[in-house]
Structure formats: C-alpha cells, structure tokens
Amino acid sequence: MPDTPYLTIDLDKIEHNARTLVALCAAHGITVTGVTKCVCGHPEVARAMLRGGVASIADSRLANIRRLKAAGIHQAGMLLRLPALSVADAVVETVELSLNSEPAVLARLSAAAERRGIVHGVILMVDLGDLREGAWPTEFTTLVQTARNLSGILLRGIGTNLACFGGVVPTATNMNQLVEFAVAAERINGRPLEWISGANSSALELIASGRMPARINHARLGEAILLGRETVQRKAWPGTHQDAFVLHAEVLELNTKPSMPIGERGEDAFGHRPSFRDRGPMRRVLLNVGREDVMVEGVTPLEPGVEILGASSGYLVLDVSRAKRDLSVGDELRFALDYGALLAAMTSEYVAKHLVGGGSRAVADRR
Numbered sequence: 001m002p003d004t005p006y007l008t009i010d011l012d013k014i015e016h017n018a019r020t021l022v023a024l025c026a027a028h029g030i031t032v033t034g035v036t037k038c039v040c041g042h043p044e045v046a047r048a049m050l051r052g053g054v055a056s057i058a059d060s061r062l063a064n065i066r067r068l069k070a071a072g073i074h075q076a077g078m079l080l081r082l083p084a085l086s087v088a089d090a091v092v093e094t095v096e097l098s099l100n101s102e103p104a105v106l107a108r109l110s111a112a113a114e115r116r117g118i119v120h121g122v123i124l125m126v127d128l129g130d131l132r133e134g135a136w137p138t139e140f141t142t143l144v145q146t147a148r149n150l151s152g153i154l155l156r157g158i159g160t161n162l163a164c165f166g167g168v169v170p171t172a173t174n175m176n177q178l179v180e181f182a183v184a185a186e187r188i189n190g191r192p193l194e195w196i197s198g199a200n201s202s203a204l205e206l207i208a209s210g211r212m213p214a215r216i217n218h219a220r221l222g223e224a225i226l227l228g229r230e231t232v233q234r235k236a237w238p239g240t241h242q243d244a245f246v247l248h249a250e251v252l253e254l255n256t257k258p259s260m261p262i263g264e265r266g267e268d269a270f271g272h273r274p275s276f277r278d279r280g281p282m283r284r285v286l287l288n289v290g291r292e293d294v295m296v297e298g299v300t301p302l303e304p305g306v307e308i309l310g311a312s313s314g315y316l317v318l319d320v321s322r323a324k325r326d327l328s329v330g331d332e333l334r335f336a337l338d339y340g341a342l343l344a345a346m347t348s349e350y351v352a353k354h355l356v357g358g359g360s361r362a363v364a365d366r367r
C-alpha cells in the first residue's frame, strides 16, 4: 500500500460503469464520449473507459489531453472547455475537435488551422438556459454562419450543456429545441451535422425513459461513468458502481477531549467562526487528510458511527465515539467521494493514486 493519504482507483469498476452506460446509450442511438476532467486526464482511467466501449475521450484542459496523448491514447481528441483566444494555436495542434461559442475564437482557430494546412472540427454550443457556456439562442444562427464562412473550420455538430451551472434539467422540450437548432444549422451549412451533442450525466433518466428525441446522437459522460450517478438528483444509477474511488487516510491522534473549545474564541484557520454544541467528552480522531487534499464537504465516512467534525489544511477531525471498531493510531479510515471531492483529491499532489484492477497489478502511481 502507498503512504497515506491515498485514493484507490478501481479500473474494473470504471470499465463496468462505462460498459453499462454505453449499452444504455447505444440502445437509444447515442454514441458516448468519456470525460476525464475530474481525474485530470488520468490515462489508465481513460483506458478503462475505452475498454468499456466509449468511442472517444474528452477533457476540459489541454494539459490533460496532452497527458492522454503522450500515453498513446489517440482517441483523446475533444476539448470541452471553450478555447481561450490566446491558445488557439495549441488547440488546433492538440485536438481534432473543440466546443465553441465565440465568433472571434472561431476566426482565430481557423487562421491557426490554415497556417498548419489542416481543418479544425468544431461543435457549436447553444445555451438552452443553464447559463454556462453557449451562444444565446438569438445569436446562434449568426455563429453557425461565421463557422461556415471560415475555411479552416469544419462544423461537425452542435451541442448544449445542462445541469452544470443553473441546475437546469434536460427534458424532451429543451432537447427538441436543440434538434430545431440542428435543423437550422444544417440548412445554413448545406449538409447534415455529424453530432447533435445533447447529453451529459444529467440526461440518463431522459434517455432510459425513451423520451430523448431520436436525433440526439452524442453524450459526453463523466460523473456517471466515474461515480455511477445521474446528476439531476445524484441517484445511484442501476447496474453501476458508486465506489470506484475510495479515499484512505490514517489516524494520527486518538484522544478523549471535550466537544466545546475552551477559552475566548475568534476565527478558525479559514476565517470562519465555527459554532459548537456541547455534547460532553468525545473520542476524537485526527486524520492526515485536509483541505489541501480533498474538498472535505464532499467526503463521507465508509464506517458506521464515524462523524466528521471539521477540517484544516492538513487535518480532518472526527468524532468516533460511536464507531463499531476499536480504533488505534495508525489505523486507516475510508471515505466515499462526491464529484467535487474526487476532483480535488485527483488534483492534489499530496494524495497518492493507487490503481487496482484493469491488469494494473495494484501499481502505485504517484504522478
């Protein structure tokens, strides 16, 4: 086992989740691209997704896509985050396809592609109300016209992203709107679009219920594959694993202490004034994981009777008074992670990454 804290990454569970969701989507005419931004473009996670049948890999960061390509994963060809003007050259050099919403960026990408004698593929994003990326509907046809007139750009599809900023739920209504925009784009462009990219992990219910419009043919799935959840209500998706990732930390100190701080009180380490309830003396544990390792609000103890009291940069403070196990210094405790906690733990260089399954023979990987 690696030094604590560490994250176990079960590649077989990720592969299984991918296979389950790819089958669901395939039954409804939808091709799946696996999204690796939450795991920093981890090549072995991408390989597990590909073994599970995803058609390609997308990420929101060029650095992650470079890591994937350097590991030989040539299917990592889609950039999800809107390209910055300043990196247009790097974008056309690194990926075959990017999501876009700004005419000025399309012009820059086109010029960069022309200089290289290539054509850069784009999916144009329309904002159907979630209020993150995408041209506003009234501007969308202008954006399509811009793309059409740029010789270094190939319009390969249109898409939308929901349930990410505004928490807007995908429905037959907003997905039919997307199809209408696709029809308009095809009319302007004079030929059919390859992709109508309507879905992310929030669309699983809509797809499974058979209410997703038939012309939606592409999904970009991250959380559903990694954590086995749809993202409207964060329900565990039937037939998938929710525990492909588990965080392990070690008991540094174990003591019976009061539940109320003693003395005059000001701010804590992060500028907050915490409140406490007097519950009398409790068995308290300090673990070697904190805010520099994980988003503490997103972890859940996998052991009954263990309660998180709070955290600083390097410590997690627990009440283990009702723990079933008789804990000692040096014991490991395990935690489930939500999307935010997984993102932070994958990004933290202080959390070792320990691969299991997938023929990895339990190799510790400490990027």
Ligand SMILES: *Cc1c(COP(=O)(O)O)cnc(C)c1O
Pocket (backbone or CB within 6 Å): 035, 037, 060, 080, 081, 099, 161, 199, 200, 201, 202, 220, 221, 222, 223, 224, 231
């Ligand atoms: C992150 C992201 C996704 C994947 O979302 P999940 O909810 O993890 O499936 C899809 N599309 C875009 C544009 C993204 O940024």
